[in-house]
Amino acid sequence: MTIAFQQCIDPDCGATYGVDEVHVSCPRCAEHDRVSLLDIRYDQTDDVSFETFERRWMTKGDEGDGALDFSGVWRFRELLPFYESTDQVVTIGEGRTNLQDARRLAGEIGLGRGRLFLQYEGLNPSGSFKDNGMTAAFTHARLIGAKRVACASTGNTSASLAMFASLSEMRGIVFIGSGKIALGKLSQALDYGARTLQIQGDFDDCLRHVHQIATERRELGIYLMNSVNPFRLEGQKAIMYRILEARDWNVPDWIVVPGGNLGNCSAFGKAFLELRERGLIDRVPRLAVIQASGANPLYELYTKRHVRWNDGRYDRDAVDRLYAEMDDSGYKPHTVASAIEIARPVNLPKALRALQIMDGVVREIDDDTILEHKAMVGRFGFGCEPASAASVAGTHLLVEEGVIGAGEDVVCILTGHELKDPDATVQYHTGIEKPDPQAPALPPEGRLANPPMPVADDLEAIIAAL
Ligand SMILES: Cc1ncc(COP(=O)(O)O)c(C=O)c1O
Ligand SMILES: [Zn+2]
Numbered sequence: 001m002t003i004a005f006q007q008c009i010d011p012d013c014g015a016t017y018g019v020d021e022v023h024v025s026c027p028r029c030a031e032h033d034r035v036s037l038l039d040i041r042y043d044q045t046d047d048v049s050f051e052t053f054e055r056r057w058m059t060k061g062d063e064g065d066g067a068l069d070f071s072g073v074w075r076f077r078e079l080l081p082f083y084e085s086t087d088q089v090v091t092i093g094e095g096r097t098n099l100q101d102a103r104r105l106a107g108e109i110g111l112g113r114g115r116l117f118l119q120y121e122g123l124n125p126s127g128s129f130k131d132n133g134m135t136a137a138f139t140h141a142r143l144i145g146a147k148r149v150a151c152a153s154t155g156n157t158s159a160s161l162a163m164f165a166s167l168s169e170m171r172g173i174v175f176i177g178s179g180k181i182a183l184g185k186l187s188q189a190l191d192y193g194a195r196t197l198q199i200q201g202d203f204d205d206c207l208r209h210v211h212q213i214a215t216e217r218r219e220l221g222i223y224l225m226n227s228v229n230p231f232r233l234e235g236q237k238a239i240m241y242r243i244l245e246a247r248d249w250n251v252p253d254w255i256v257v258p259g260g261n262l263g264n265c266s267a268f269g270k271a272f273l274e275l276r277e278r279g280l281i282d283r284v285p286r287l288a289v290i291q292a293s294g295a296n297p298l299y300e301l302y303t304k305r306h307v308r309w310n311d312g313r314y315d316r317d318a319v320d321r322l323y324a325e326m327d328d329s330g331y332k333p334h335t336v337a338s339a340i341e342i343a344r345p346v347n348l349p350k351a352l353r354a355l356q357i358m359d360g361v362v363r364e365i366d367d368d369t370i371l372e373h374k375a376m377v378g379r380f381g382f383g384c385e386p387a388s389a390a391s392v393a394g395t396h397l398l399v400e401e402g403v404i405g406a407g408e409d410v411v412c413i414l415t416g417h418e419l420k421d422p423d424a425t426v427q428y429h430t431g432i433e434k435p436d437p438q439a440p441a442l443p444p445e446g447r448l449a450n451p452p453m454p455v456a457d458d459l460e461a462i463i464a465a466l
Contacts, residue, residue, distance in 0.1 A: 003044075006018070010036040010312055013036060020144055053241070057245075064086065070093050071094055074089055076237075082234060083143060089139045090135060097120050105380035109373075110399040110406060111410060118412050118414050120384075122384055122415070127416060128415060129264065129415045131160050134232065136235030137149075139231070147221060148170065148173060152174075153206070155181050156339055161189075172189075175207075176198050177202040178199065178201065202343075204333075204343050210226070236263060237270060238271075251285055253408035253409045254411065255287050257288070259362070262289070262298060269358055286361070287355060288361050288394055291362065292387075293365060298362050303363070305318055309355065309356040312353070336424060371386060374425070379448060383425070391414065430451045
């Protein structure tokens with residue numbers, strides 16, 4: 001028998017709420033003008049073993065429990081048992097992703113052969129890791145009877161939300177900013193039929209609005225799907241379970257992940273804490289969160305200003321000071337890795353907690369270095385979108401710093417598919433901002449640039465080019 005509940009993460013509060021309630025922050029803390037995130041917690045007595053999960057891996061994906069076994073999230077359902085019955089689960093076979101032993105790339109970034117692994121979350125149905133979380137949040141939305149669901153998005157969240165909304169017959173609404181959005185992602189939201197609102201603002205503005213609508217205008221019945229929703233993070237824990245499963249349950253030395261709104265790293269810390277509490281693992285890997293230099297609030301707070309979780313009593317004033325400085329200077333986040341172009345990550349406290357659980361580090365990487373490592377991922381494996389490559393660039397930096405040893409096992413999370421943002425790739429290889437196949441190739445920009453060669457419509461010229 002399992003009892004699931006929601007709990008405030010602030011140790012001085014710790015208020016609990018039922019899973020049939022909808023909150024995106026703690027109501028009791030709100031009464032004292034504090035904002036505190038919620039966790040999903042379990043009072044658990046069911047025993048579970050890694051063998052149970054592994055046995056389900058071969059399932060074809062039939063109805064009922066077969067569909068759950070087929071999912072790379074619900075295969076691990078005893079580790080996220082917040083639903084009341086399996087009929088509530090909304091699944092599309094998400095999470096059947098790949099852990100690649102990236103041997104050639106390992107050598108390029110100073111790691112030993114067989115030490116670097118790439119977790120390709122771009123192989124999810126909507127092309128990014130978001131499907132891991134959406135399946136869980138939609139399951140909760142169905143549990144509480146939601147009809148309309150919404151999110152703010154830099155692109156991937158909206159694609160995933162739109163896909164699950166059409167599948168579950170809920171109305172999907174997405175808020176996107178007016179800046180750059182990768183066209184691959186926007187096209188998905190449009191195609192899957194979500195109402196797409198393009199707000200005259202950036203991601204942080206969109207999130208503020210949709211958050212306000214979901215929490216203060218409850219009569220509109222809009223269920224919030226951003227990663228401030230604790231049920232989403234329950235699904236994202238499964239990325240860690242699959243990595244362990246692919247490694248025969250051997251814990252790696254490092255997990256390296258890009259950080260934007262900081263949902264993933266938060267979920268990873270919780271996943272390892274729970275596995276250790278349940279006696280399924282006896283050590284946790286270290287965590288490296290990699291931000292873009294142009295959108296680096298966690299780097300600024302954790303690495304430069306030494307803000308620590310401190311068992312929940314972190315320095316809230318330091319965070320407020322940073323945000324006030326950003327306001328005063330008119331700071332706007334900017335990076336080629338548009339998925340992580342976020343100035344005020346909502347999961348900051350949980351990320352600090354994950355960094356404590358996993359003895360973590362945070363680094364920042366500039367855009368040119370991100371793009372260079374994206375090209376390396378493409379050349380030595382199969383590609384990823386710019387934000388994802390920050391994890392590989394960050395690993396390279398940490399190896400150079402001597403923080404990661406050449407003989408340690410490192411798993412980088414490649415969060416999104418290469419085809420999400422083809423413009424970034426084509427621009428890197430050709431130096432042309434808007435690729436036009438008729439135009440002559442310009443001098444290439446990137447070190448690994450591989451521009452198309454113009455060749456005359458003539459056999460001898462083609463053979464000469466070969
Ligand atoms: C491809 C990709 N990578 C990384 C991130 C950042 O993830 P998180 O918000 O969990 O830090 C996102 C979020 O949109 C994303 O789409
Ligand atoms: Zn509270």
